[in-house]
Amino acid sequence: MLEGGGRLRNALEVEGLAVRLGGADVLRDVSFSLPQASCLAIIGPNGSGKTVLLRALIGALPHSGRIAWAADTVFGYVPQKLDIERDLPLNGRDFLRARAALAGSSGAMQSEALRSVGLAEEVLSTPIGSMSGGQFQRLLIAFALLGRPNVLLLDEPAAGIDAPGQAQLNEVIHRLQDARAMTVILVSHDLSVVYQYADHVLCLGRHGSCFGPPRSALTPEMLYQVYGQPLRFHVHDHSSPGS
Amino acid sequence: MSMITHHLAPDLAAQLGSLALSALMAVAAGLIGSFAVMRRMVLAADPMSHIALPGIGIALILRLNPLWGALALLLLGAVLIWAVERRMRIATEAVIGVTFAVALAVGSIITSGEELIDALLGAPGMLTPWEVVFGVVGSLIVIVFVLRERNALVVRLVSPEIALTSAVNVARLDLYFLLAFALTIGLGLRFLGVLLMGSLIIIPAAIARRFARSLSTMLTISVVVAVACTAAGTYVASLAGRPSGPFIVMVAGGLFFLSLLRRREA
Numbered sequence: 001m002l003e004g005g006g007r008l009r010n011a012l013e014v015e016g017l018a019v020r021l022g023g024a025d026v027l028r029d030v031s032f033s034l035p036q037a038s039c040l041a042i043i044g045p046n047g048s049g050k051t052v053l054l055r056a057l058i059g060a061l062p063h064s065g066r067i068a069w070a071a072d073t074v075f076g077y078v079p080q081k082l083d084i085e086r087d088l089p090l091n092g093r094d095f096l097r098a099r100a101a102l103a104g105s106s107g108a109m110q111s112e113a114l115r116s117v118g119l120a121e122e123v124l125s126t127p128i129g130s131m132s133g134g135q136f137q138r139l140l141i142a143f144a145l146l147g148r149p150n151v152l153l154l155d156e157p158a159a160g161i162d163a164p165g166q167a168q169l170n171e172v173i174h175r176l177q178d179a180r181a182m183t184v185i186l187v188s189h190d191l192s193v194v195y196q197y198a199d200h201v202l203c204l205g206r207h208g209s210c211f212g213p214p215r216s217a218l219t220p221e222m223l224y225q226v227y228g229q230p231l232r233f234h235v236h237d238h239s240s241p242g243s
Numbered sequence: 244m245s246m247i248t249h250h251l252a253p254d255l256a257a258q259l260g261s262l263a264l265s266a267l268m269a270v271a272a273g274l275i276g277s278f279a280v281m282r283r284m285v286l287a288a289d290p291m292s293h294i295a296l297p298g299i300g301i302a303l304i305l306r307l308n309p310l311w312g313a314l315a316l317l318l319l320g321a322v323l324i325w326a327v328e329r330r331m332r333i334a335t336e337a338v339i340g341v342t343f344a345v346a347l348a349v350g351s352i353i354t355s356g357e358e359l360i361d362a363l364l365g366a367p368g369m370l371t372p373w374e375v376v377f378g379v380v381g382s383l384i385v386i387v388f389v390l391r392e393r394n395a396l397v398v399r400l401v402s403p404e405i406a407l408t409s410a411v412n413v414a415r416l417d418l419y420f421l422l423a424f425a426l427t428i429g430l431g432l433r434f435l436g437v438l439l440m441g442s443l444i445i446i447p448a449a450i451a452r453r454f455a456r457s458l459s460t461m462l463t464i465s466v467v468v469a470v471a472c473t474a475a476g477t478y479v480a481s482l483a484g485r486p487s488g489p490f491i492v493m494v495a496g497g498l499f500f501l502s503l504l505r506r507r508e509a
Contacts, residue, residue: 060404075408082402088281089455090397098394102409127456128401140405147409 008070011036011151011183012057017065019049019056026052027063032202032211036070039177039184041194041214044204045227050187051080053204054155057185073151076144078137080155080187086129092139093124096146103147113142117172134165141172152177154186158193166190170197191218258481261370264378265473265487268430269443271385273469275427276448277461278389278396278420285445290343292428292441294320296350299437304353310374313432317425320346325418374433381430388423389462392416397458434473435488443469446495450502468498 010033017030026049034040042050056063058077096110114121117138128136137157144152157173158166174197177184188194194201195214203210203217205226210217279285295313302312320342327342370378389396395416399406406413424444431440451464476491483490 055404058404058408060407077405077408079402079404084401087452088400089452089457089461090281090401091457094397094458095401098397099409101394102398102411125457143405144408153408 008068009036010034011038011070011073012185013066013068014057015066017053017056017063017067019052019061019063021052021061027056027204030065030202030204030209032200034183034185034200037177037181037183038199039174039186039197040200040202041198042185042187042202042204043189043191043194043226044209045206048204048206048226050204051155053202054153054185054187058153069151074147074149076141076147076149076152076182078140078144078152078154078157081133081159082136082140084129084136086127088127088129090129091125091127092131095128095139096124096143099143099146105146105148109146110142113145116145116176117142118168133159134161134169137161137169138172141169141176145176149182150180151183151185154184156187156189158188158190173197194218260375262474262477264370264375264382265434265477266470267382267386268378268427268434269447269469269473270466271382271389271427271430272440272444273447273451273466274389274462275385275420275423276444276446276469277451277465278400279424279444280448280452281400281461284424285449290340290441291320291324291424292317292437293343293350294346294425295428295432295437297346297353300350300353308371308373310377310429310432313437314377314426314429316346317429318422321421321425322418325421328417329414370433378430378433381426385423385427385430388419392419393458393462396420435491439488439492442492442495443472446492446499447472450495450499453502453505468495472498 012034014033015031017027018025019027030053032040042053044050052061054077055061057067058075059067096113100106100110111121114123119135119138119142123131123135123139126135128139131139141152141154141157152173154173158169161169170193173184173186176182186198195218198214200212201210201214201217203222203226206228210222210226295317298312298314298316299309300312301316302309305312324342395406395409395411398409398411399413399416403413406416427444428437428440431443434440435443447468448461448465450468451461454464455461472491472495476494477487479494480487480490
């Protein structure tokens with residue numbers, strides 16, 4: 001059940017969420033709640049149901065359990081790398097204009113959205129199938145911003161982008177969250193990103209899940225349980241969560 | 244259609260009216276075809292048009308205008324394809340392919356001889372007033388739908404999930420698109436027949452896709468090519484004294500092969 005909670009204080013409350021696809025349980029008994037304007041990172045090995053969870057949260061998949069969003073929720077959704085044909089005759093302008101028209105946004109907002117994600121106006125005349133991975137991901141974020149979202153859901157936004165590009169994109173997302181007081185839910189494989197930016201982490205594993213602030217939830221034992229193998233990582237003391 | 248000009252030059256008036264109507268249908272075909280091609284429905288267009296066959300057969304048995312039978316089955320087929328696709332979550336092309344095979348089998352049993360050839364390739368002759376009304380209204384419905392919903396169609400094309408979070412009712416949009424597609428095939432029944440109408444929807448859009456780098460260019464080229472093919476094909480057919488459908492598709496096919504001479508930019 002997907003509902004807009006009339007008196008919900010949190011941005012999102014999930015109770016006993018389960019998703020079954022093709023006869024297999026992809027998600028089972030997932031519960032968590034997320035305060036307004038916070039950042040949740042969803043981690044887990046391949047096939048653990050991270051993308052399925054995001055799709056269930058936006059109502060794109062049938063599920064059981066309860067998903068309650070705050071009443072005034074407006075989504076911005078940035079999916080995992082999309083398979084766009086190179087010769088698709090749609091350019092950046094077509095794509096943003098479509099979103100602006102649907103959301104009733106002005107032309108000025110398009111320029112502002114582009115600036116927010118650090119894209120030049122040239123991308124407006126570039127076919128979206130010809131854009132680099134980084135350009136297209138930024139365009140997708142700009143697209144999401146045009147809807148004036150207060151919840152931004154991102155599915156591995158930095159996948160397929162080189163290391164400097166990933167760092168820039170993560171900065172852009174974090175800056176936007178601060179500037180617009182958005183609730184951000186992002187799927188990531190990068191534990192350093194989780195430690196650096198997330199207020200909460202939800203780990204989806206083959207043998208269970210965990211939820212909480214990264215520093216207390218992501219114990220070596222829990223990571224072993226989630227990924228099925230020991231993981232080594234280094235937490236920089238100078239990077240406080242949410243900074 | 245020809246009432247006003249009937250006393251002046253009935254043949255010319257009828258021909259001009261018929262040409263104007265077919266041009267209007269071509270505009271509808273060019274527009275819906277653009278999105279069909281972008282949605283990778285190229286191979287689905289032709290089979291889908293054949294769903295009309297059983298409807299033509301049933302209408303002939305009931306002594307009704309074959310157009311109404313064809314239209315009913317096309318729209319029913321669109322709803323069926325939509326429902327199966329949603330329920331089973333399998334690709335549109337697979338559903339359309341199977342539905343087509345069954346429809347063709349049923350259609351060939353209950354339709355026969357000359358009627359079948361007319362249904363497949365288009366029947367020449369004067370249109371009835373109701374056929375004219377259907378042609379005009381149907382074309383306008385398709386044109387208005389595509390132009391009005393183009394933004395939602397663009398977002399749906401890129402990602403259904405993004406469309407869902409952009410306040411687009413994806414299921415309803417998909418249904419309307421399939422209905423508009425089916426209606427466009429129904430529009431061309433009298434001119435091109437069910438066998439060839441799918442071609443007029445797809446070929447101009449396929450040509451446009453080779454040249455266009457933006458949506459507006461895509462839609463413009465597709466519409467211009469569809470109208471030009473219809474006009475040229477109709478003209479050549481009138482010189483040859485043959486049905487226009489095959490000539491229209493031959494012109495469109497010729498332009499498509501010419502377009503292959505142009506190498507796309509990397």
